[in-house]
Amino acid sequence: MLGSLRRTKERGRGAMRAFIVLLSAAMIAAAVPADAAEIDDHPLISRYPGSEPTRREGSEFETYPLIVGVKPDSLEFDSIELEGTFTRINYENPPDRSALEILTNYEQAIAGAGGEIIYKCVEAECGPSFAGSRWGRFNGSIHLPGVGGYVAGKVATVQGPVYIAIGVAERRHQIALLEAGEMETGLVEVDPDALGDELDRLGHVAIPGVFFDVGKATLTAESDVALQAMATILDARPEMRVWVVGHTDWTGDFGLNMRLSDERAKAVVAALTGRFGVDATRLQGHGVGPLAPTASNAGDPGRQANRRVELVIAP
Structure with missing residues (x-):
């Protein structure tokens, strides 16, 4: 399987140098259909093969609270506030792959790129299914019921760290990236x-x-x-x-x-x-x-x- 993280030279403000991760081809043999994506993947991380993109959003400078812990008893989150170039892409899962299989492949891609896994939860560890919507209310994440899970990681690049949050539910998943580079300054005159x-x-x-x-x-x-x-x-x-x-x-x-x-x-x-x-x-x-x-x-x-x-x- 071509690694989820691949080398590119992205143009524009906030661009990051990317990286390549090769995962074992034995993990999955499915291929992305040629007509699958009218919505492009992020240059730093490719979709799980067979997934269909449904929405992409982002901004060149954004504040994003990265979830780094779940408190199921209180239905609250631990988070760290990040600032930088933000991208979020939603995908429909391939019908023949389980949520945990998809989550595991993304986790391995982050680790294979020399990244750090900051936090991970699966199924009930992510909180009760009746409270799945609190993920969306907190920072726009997809709702995470009792199936699937979530992983947050950090990968170092030449131009700064990239934080990655991936939530995988039964039928869809979401990738959020925060490229914590410096925003372009010197554009505003102060009088x-x-x-x-x-x-x-x-x-x-x-x-x-x-x-x-x-x-x-x-x-x-x-x-x-x-x-x-x-x-x-x-x-x-x-x-x-x-x-x-x-x-x-x-x-x-x-x-x-x-x-x-x-x-x-x-x-x-x-x-x-x-x-x-x-x-x-x-x-x-x-x-x-x-x-x-x-x-x-x-x-x-x-x-x-x-x-x-x-x-x-x-x-």
Whole structure:
């Protein structure tokens, strides 16, 4: 069987160098019909032979909570928040193959590429069948009833790690990939004068160009332009006190989003006071997670707009 992960040179932003995995041909002899796919596979991972693609979606930069644990008793998930290029593809299973056989082949492909299996559950380990829809509500995964299972893995590439989540149910399966490369920056101009005017007029302003490491509150070097703009705004208003407020979209665990947004706001405060000379008595950092969206969370453009850092005039 041609390995699920194959070498390619993908064009465009977020492109990753891929890799080849050869699995034993004895695993499966089925071939993909020539007319099977109007929807392309992801360049980094091919479909299980005989599967029919039904839907593909994604974005060049997305936040995705990767499920890394299931708590059947409480019907809750453990997850890690990832950011990067996101792709999700749904497939119909070949009729003569079991869900566990399909899941096992994908798992072996990840391991064969030198990848790490982060988490795996099968059948009842994934939770009770009556609660299968909670997978979809959590991060858009397919529903996982008592048949099949789920595996999450991580494969290192030259341009960064690729996280792979595969859920296999009785009749269909889904592959989600998060290529955790750096998003392209330097595309947004930060004008301190215009932002300061908006702050004066509205009492709050979102500052573009504030970037963090994936799933962390660590500011990247690309954020220095935005941080300098904030310092300039505050230097021009020496009597003004502000709240630095972190926002997320609604994707993933609510508690994690609240904590991460708060930690990121405080990281901005620490950078402004420690590196840019802003008086610490003028700043407080707070996170409100997904509680104050500026756009609809139903689509990717809205979710991107909701992930932001704002300055808010404090009394």
